[in-house]
Amino acid sequence: MDAVAEQKKPQNQLRIWQHVAVFSLACAVIISRRPDAVFHAQFWAEDGRVWYADAYNCGWWATLSRAYYGYLEIFPRLGASLALLAPLAFAPVVLNCIAIAVQALPVNLLLSVRSSVWGSLRYRVLLAGMYLSLPNCWEIDATITNTQWLLALIAVLLVVATKPHSTRGRLLDLCTISLCGLNGPFCIFLFPIALFLAWKHRDRWRWIDVSVLAACSSVQVWNLLNGGLSSRPHLRLGASPVMFARILAGQVYLGTLLGGITQPPHVGLGYLIALIGIAAGGTTLVTACFLRSPLPMKLFLLFSTMLLAASLIAPALGSLVGLTAWEGMVIGAGARYWFFPTLAFAWAILWCFQSRSRALKIVSALLLCILGFGVALRWRHPAFRDMHFVEYARKFEAAPPGTAITIPENPEGWNLRLIKRRSN
Secondary structure: OHHHHHHOHHHHOOOHHHHHHHHHHHHHHHHHHOOHHHHOOOOEOHHHHHHHHHHHHHOHHHHOOOOEOOEOEHHHHHHHHHHOOOOHHHHHHHHHHHHHHHHHHHHHHHHOHHHHHHOOHHHHHHHHHHHHHOOOOOOOOOOHHHHHHHHHHHHHHHHHOOOOOOHHHHHHHHHHHHHHHOEOOHHHHHHHHHHHHHHHHOOHHHHHHHHHHHHHHHHHHHHHHHHHHHHOOOOOOOOOHHHHHHHHHHHHHHHHHHOOOOOOOOOOHHHHHHHHHHHHHHHHHHHHHHHHOOHHHHHHHHHHHHHHHHHHHOOOOOOOOOOOHHHHHHOOOOHHHHHHHHHHHHHHHHHHHOOOOHHHHHHHHHHHHHHHHHHHHOOOOOOOOOOOHHHHHHHHHHOOOOOEEEEEEEOOOEEEEEEOOOOO
């Protein structure tokens, strides 16, 4: 497969200025979906309460190796350390711009010659367009807390891509895969995929990928087993086949096409039968894609399925009053968990559209029309609620050293606490 991709290199390779233009366009598209992330930036969840507050109050170096929710997250802590260089009022926009840049990178990677294993350049442009326009990804957009999911996407694209042939490319691969491995548990699921590819291609470089992912997986597993699991919230799952079908239909399949569907905890029989039918139909299409598609798509679908399973087994949803974890997911909690499954489903639809099967073409054409409507309907994500962050930042800057100030942030109920330090 690597040899075939190399033969295609001359006609598929973009020039440097074209990659810069693609990156800039991708950033513009991301900002257009949530302009407030740049023009009225505010902290989101762990952005302020954990990453920035820890870096400011404790020092960035002291917190770099501190686990959160059971595993290391190096990247947002590094981003928060960089945000310390700016006044507090500008810290959220610094973090959001870093997140937007990371979110745009998969587009460049998909359009690079190394991703020619996925198909033609035109096909990969469509894959990138689908990635940028997913209706059910508001929790991923422009927030550094959830860049771990985007780094995982970059890592899996690198692992299934053709190997780098320059020293700079190899170093970038190692740094990127290591960064992914030290940001959440994704390396644990990516490790067997890299191991399979190393065994299949018998290539020395791929064994280096395996070694890096093995080392990162060991670190993350060690953190999980040494107090990480006990630090995570333990909600009653409330798992059942019916709830699984409702999650799959509402959040994954309909979520891909129309955005997340908010369902009541209990529904009528007719509505339930319709959801079960949608879950069965969507799974049938994904299965058909898996059986017929080339290896990169197969591995991506497998990786997405493993992440979906892990998300359903051990979700981190905070407090859900009166609801089980799966009931919370049904009504819309944990939108980040649907990023990979919805992207996999969207890409599966696109692959089926260009398959030789007439039935798959017809079904996927209909689904693509619905997806286009969903993209138009859910293009703009709701702006974060105005918590008057700039006003609090001014008060903090004017406060004497030693003053502790609590600043509210999104989502409602989250706060960050900063203790004013002396100026150097």
